[in-house]
Amino acid sequence: MSENLLEVKGLEKHFPITKGLFKRQVGAVRAVDGIDIEVKSGETLGLVGESGCGKSTTGRLFTRILEPTAGTITFEGEDISHKSVTQLRPLRRDVQMIFQDPYSSLNPRHTVGSIVSAPLQIQNIPTPQGLKKAVQELLELVGLNPEHYNRYPHEFSGGQRQRIGIARALALRPKLIIADEPVSALDVSIQAQVVNLLDDLQREFDLTYVFIAHDLSVVRHISDRVAVMYLGKVVEVAERDELYKNPRHPYTVALMSAVPVPDPVRRDRAQRDRVLLTGDVPSPINPPSGCRFRTRCWKAQDICATEEPPLVVRLDDPASHQTACHFPVVEDEAVAGRRPAAAPA
Amino acid sequence: MSIGATNARPFLEIKDLNVRFETDDGIVQAVTGSTFSLEKGQTLGIVGESGSGKSVTSLAVLGLHRTRSNAKVSGEIWLDDEELVTASDEQVRKLRGGKMAMIFQDPLSAMHPYFTVGSQIVEAYRVHHPGVNKKVARERAIDMLARVGIPQPERRFNDYAHQFSGGMRQRAMIAMALVNDPALLIADEPTTALDVTVQAQILDLIRDLQEEFGSAVIMITHDLGVVAELADEVLVMYGGKVIEKGPAVDVFQQPQHPYTWGLLGSMPRLDREVRDRLNPVKGTPPSLINLPQGCAFNPRCPYAGRNGDRSFTETPELRGDIHKVACHLPAEERTKIFQQEVLPNL
C-alpha cells in the first residue's frame, strides 16, 4: 500500500452568483460539490469528465490556487485547506501545475530562460552549477535545445511551448504535478510526444500526477487510477483497467461508448451499441435532487430522485472500485461497447 | 440538376487545386496539387494536422478565399458541372449557402453575437429565396431548428447564440447550413469544440440528415475516430498535399503512408489493449512557407533515404488504383514494414 500524498474530504467549491440592483447573492455555481478522493504517492490519477463537471476547479483546489468553500485538503498529512499565501509558499515547491493552453500560459515578453528559472528565483533555490546551467539541463530534460535559452515563446511551436511549461513545472522538483488538459490543444502526433515525455519524467523523478482531461483514451493510456466526474461529483473511481473493462456507472458507460473508434469496420457495431445521452448537462446552479445524472439516465427510478447514491463499492467489485449509483450496470447488461475488444490480429 | 448518365463528371470534382497566400514572411503554399472527387450521398473525410491544408481546401471550394487579396487559387473545382475557380464572384456567391454550405468548428464564434439565432437562419434562407416573406422564412427556420433536435424551437428562435449550450449551438449552426437543402455540405471540425457525448449526438445527426437529404458531405477533422465513424472515403493531407487516399476501410486497415502510420500510432485507442508507449511521429509539421525538398514528410519519416536520396530530391506522386499513396517506398516493402514493424505496435 502506497501512502496518500494528497487527500481531500468533503471538498466543495461554490462560486457565488449575484443578481439585481444590489448584487445580492441569489445562488451559487456548485462547481465542486462534495468530493472525497486521495492521490497516492507515485501514481497517476486521471480526472475525467465533460466540460462543466468541475474537474479543472478540482485541480485548482488541489494546488490551492483556489480556496475550498468547505471540506479539507491534506497534503503529506498537513491540512492546507485554508492556509494563507505566505503559509503556502513551501507547498508551491512540492505541487506544480501544467496548463492547457501553451499559448496563453507563457508570458510572451519573457525569454524561455527567465520563464523556466522564475520558480527557482522566487523560491530562492540555490543552483550550485549556476542558474543558466540549471535551466539548460531542464530544457534538455524535456527535449528542447538548451541553446534556445534566450528565445521567446512565440518562436516555438505549440508542442514545444507545452514542453517549456513542463520544464517550468519541473524546475522545483515537485512531488505532485497537476496537469490540466495538457495535450488537448496539441496536434495528434504532438500529443503523443508530450504524453510519452510525461511518462518518462514520471519514471525518472518519481512524480505523482493528477491528469485532468476530457479525452478518455488519453486518460486511459496515462492513468493508474481514474475518477469520473459529473456535475461537481465523483460518480465512479477505480483502477484504470477495472474501470474501462467494468464501468458501473451509467454515465461512465455512456461516456465510453461515445468515443469514436478509429476503425470503420466496427462502425456499425459501435453505433448500434452506443448509448446516446439525450439533452444537456443540467446547470450546476440547480443540480437535480438525489443522483445528479438521473435526468439523463435510462436506468433512473424513483429512489434516484430522492436519495443521493453514496460513492461505495457496488456488486462484487474490488475495494478500489467505487460507484455512486443505485443501479450499477452489470456486465452482461445489454448496453454497449463497454468492453474493449481484443486487438484484431 | 444533371444526372450521371449523360455526363461522366462526378458531382464534385477537384483537379490539381493549388492555393497560395502571399504574406510578409513569404509565400504560403497552403494546398499543392490536390485532386479528388465526391458523389452525392457519399462522405469524404479529410484528415490532417494543423497546417496540412485541409481547411484551406474547403475554403477554396466555397470561394471564401476570394475576399483575401493575397490568395491565389489555380486548378479546377467542378460542382455539378459548373467550374468555380474561373466563375465570377457573383456566381460563386449564389452557390454559397445554397447548393454548397458549411459548418464551422466553433459555433459560438461562428454565429453573430448581436443577432438572434433565428434571424440568422432566416437571413440565410431569404438570401437564396428572395421572394419569400419573413413569416414563411421564420416558419422554415423553426422547422429546421426542430429538425436538428432543438427543443422548443419557437422560443429558441429568439435566443442569442450565447444563450445556447455548445451542443445546441452546433445544432443551430447545422440548421442554418441545411436551411437551403445544400447538395454539398462541408463540415470543418464540427465536433472538436464539443464534449464526447455531445459529439456522438452531432455525428449521429449529420449521418441522419445526410441519409434524409442525400447530400455529399466533406468531413474535415484531425480526429481519426470521427472520420472512421462517418467517411466512405478518406483523404490524408500533409504539408498541403494529399498523401494518401482511399476507401475508409482500406486506409484504416491497410494504411500505406508512413505518416498515416504515425497518426494511428499516436492515438491511444479504447478498442485496443493499453500500450506501454505511444508511437508518435517524431518532429513537428513543416512550415508551409519553406517546405522540405522532395517528399515534404522526409524530415520526420523513419524510412526516408532507404532507397537512395529520392525522398530528398523528388516529390512522390499520388499513385494507385482505388487506394492511392504518395510515397517513394516500393509497395512490397511498404506492406512488409507495415505488417512487421507498424501493425504490432498499433
Next chain:
Amino acid sequence: MLAYIVRRVINAIITLLVVTAVTFGIFFAIPKATGSDPALLYIGKQSDPAAIEGIRQKMGFDDPIYVQYGKFLKGLVAGRDYANGPDVTHCPAPCFGYSFATDQEVTPLLLEDIPVTLSLALGAAVLWLVMGISFGVISALRRGTFIDRAAMTTALAGVSLPVYFTGLLSTAIFVYWLGWLPQGQYVPFLENPADWFVNLILPWVTLAFLFAATYARLTRANMLETLGEDYVRTARAKGLTERVVIGKHALRSGLTPIVTVFGLDLGALLGGAVLTETVFNLRGLGYQALQAIRQNDLPIILGVTLIAAFFIVFANLIVDLVYGWIDPRVRLA
C-alpha cells in the same frame, strides 16, 4: 434589462454626488484651511469688518463644511435663499452661487455659455463621426492600398497637429487669404441659422479634424479585427452579398467600441473645448472656465467643473445603455 438600466442610473447619480462632494471640498474647504477668507473675495479687502461679517453670515461661510455642502446641494436641486437677517436673496435651482468677481449669479452666466459649447461640440461630432467612420471603413476594406495609406497618413497628421495650429492656419487661409468665411463670431441659432452655420464651419472642421483622425484609425483597427471574425466568414459562407456582410454583420460589431469612445469624447467636449473656443473666440464653457481661472473666481470654476462632470457622467450613462441595447450579451448577462 430594467435592473440593468436602474443600476446604471443609480451608479451615475452616485458618481455625480461624489464629484460634487470632492469638487466642493476642494474649492471651498481649501481656502478655509489655508486661512484665506472667501468673504473677502466678494467685497474686497478694504471693506469694513461689519460688511465682511454680513457677507459671511449671508453666504454661510461660518457653518461647518458639511452644512455648507448640504446647503449647496439643496441649492443645486431646489434652489436656496441666502439670508442675513431681513436681507434675503433667492437663488433659484440649479444654484451655483455667486461670482466672486462680479457678484452675479453663476447659473445664468453658464446658461449663456452652454448653447455655444453645445453648438460647437455637436456640430463637430456629426462631422467627425461621418468622416472618421467612413475613412476608417474604407481603409479597412482597401487595406494596404494607396487609399488606405493616404487616409492613415492624413489621420496621423490630424492626431499630431494641435488645434491652435490647424485652427489658426485654416483661419489664415479661409478667412484672410481666400475670404470665403467670416471672421468667427457666434450667432445664436434662433437668431439667424444661416449665420450660426457659416460662423461655426471653421471651428467645427478644426475640432472635427482632430477627432476624425482618431476615429478613422480606431474604426480601421476595429473593422480589420471584425473582418477576421468567424461570424463574418459565416455570413459570407451563407452567400450574403458583400454589402450585407460588411454593412450589417461587420459594421455592427466593428462600430461598437466607437460608441464608448464617442460618448466619452462628446461628454468631455460638452464641458468646454478650451483650445478651440479660445482660438475662435467663442464664448462657451471652456472660455468661461479659462476666464474664471485667471480671476480665481471659484464659484464659476466650480459651476463649470460640475457641468462638465455632469455631461461626462451623463454621456457614460448613455453609452452604457446603448451598449446594452446593441450587445445582447451585456443586456442579458
